[in-house]
Amino acid sequence: MTTLVSVENVSQVFGSAKALDSVSLAIQPGSYTVLLGPSGSGKTTLLSILGGFLQPTTGRVLINGTDCTLMAPAKRPTATVFQDYALFPHMSVGSNVAFGLRMQGVSKAERTAKAQEMLRLVGLEHAFEKKPHQLSGGQRQRVALARALVVEPAVLLLDEPLGALDLKLRRQMQDELKAIQKRVGTAFVHVTHDQEEAMALADHVVVMSHGRIEDEGSPERVYARPATRFTATFMGESTIVAGEVDAQGRITTALGAFDAPGLAAGSAACIAIRPEHVHVGPAIPAIVTAVVYQGSFKRVTATPIHASDILLLARLPAGAQVEEGARISLRFDPAEVIVLRD
């Protein structure tokens, strides 16, 4: 498969601050890429560079092998969906969707047909004559999506597109976005700070921090085998315990010793234990410090008696008999422990 978008050593400097620090990224045709990171990590800056709204301080962006670094947004094969939808309030939904085609000089009959088709694709075939204000937030979001897709971009860029929706609608729209992306087959690049959203949508997740890519890959791999401590804490929860690597290639921590392949003796490292890998069982006596009932499970925090500075996080069955302040015994499988360079 030939790469659709190549970001090559892109840096972006604003005054004395580096918003992007030598970022390189490949985006494959038909993929759903999610840029995930906390606020200020450089996600919007990278998306703006992809869309042509910003020219990077250094580095290049190639789309389909063509250097687009300095190309205007309208000239490059990208389209952008903004968080506030940016629909034209005085225009009908149909005219909103057809707008890009009108700009391209497409005939009225053809653009009406294409706008109809796009609205059908997003489940809004009956809204053609309506005005944006007559639609719900989720519907307006779908109009914005149809408007961006109608010009058949090679890459669709979405910056926190579900940020304005309430949680329930947000989860519902995630499913729809994924389904629409599969149907049209366009490569989507979607920015979010919500790790659940990233896992729900991405085939390829790119974890960003301080203008750098911390880790990237399938959500399954990034969650199961995060490359860095930051990734382990940002993609899902975990208990992090510091340790030191010995000459035998083992890391010794307050919760035991584990194989640490590839890490140098004497180096500082840590382990991460996912809460779903911690179970009730004989091994680690602890005192329960918090129990949060979550419906389908209980989120339990416990302090090991022999390592009282650690807060061990466990995801226990909803029916587990656990009480705050009580003694509990917990265990985890050493094979599931994630070892990380510090």
Ligand code: ADP
């Ligand atoms: P994110 O979208 O991940 O929240 P941004 O890409 O918006 O992050 O910002 C990355 C960093 O660059 C932040 O520190 C932000 O303050 C800074 N920044 C972004 N745009 C500008 C700008 N136009 N001028 C100055 N600093 C900016």
Ligand code: MG
């Ligand atoms: Mg942003």
